[in-house]
Amino acid sequence: EVVMTHSPATLSVSPGEGATLSCRASQSIDSNLAWYQQKPGQAPRLLILGASSRATGVPARFSGSGSGTEFTLTISSLQSEDFAVYYCQQYNNWPWTFGQGTKVDIK
């Protein structure tokens, strides 16, 4: 199965600053990648699909890029509600697999 690896595991950011999260696939997955945000006690929320398309209702400060094996989620200016865990998920090769996540916390 395709292994998804996040870096870093934890990212400490001040409100208003930008953040760049990385996700690497163990083999090429084209652009079949999604990003999710999860807050404590809540279900994941779809942010990005197709590596770069924002899901309905997702603010423009979230953007995704990459293809093949290297992917990036960028948050341009962190708001208080953005501090959470972010997961990538590939849906190119069965079974669908998730990374272990990057926790974005307040610096």
Added chain:
Amino acid sequence: EVQLVESGGGLIQPGGSLRLSCAASGFNVNTYYMSWVRQAPGKGLEWVSVIYSGGNTNYAASVKGRFTISGDNSKNTLYLQMNSLRAEDTAVYFCAREWFGGGAFDVWGQGTMVTVSS
């Protein structure tokens, strides 16, 4: 409003069985691919099982032969029958809808906790 609501979780002894339900509203479950995804305490997300709109199913290797996914169109509800439960099955179980293009999960339930312990 599009919504998924899970139920049926609880504390169960190793080797026991449990059936989870996921009631959908705002859309028909039989027109989408529907999955169960689980999250062990403090851990990441793990896809468990899918039922396709045609009724075919697929399972993660870790649950194949023990779990069965099904749907009831008349109740617009998804189920996960879990047998021969193990301690490592302890997790929050989410039902989730794949978006119409396939692959990414655009609607999630709130989750139901399953604890396997003696």
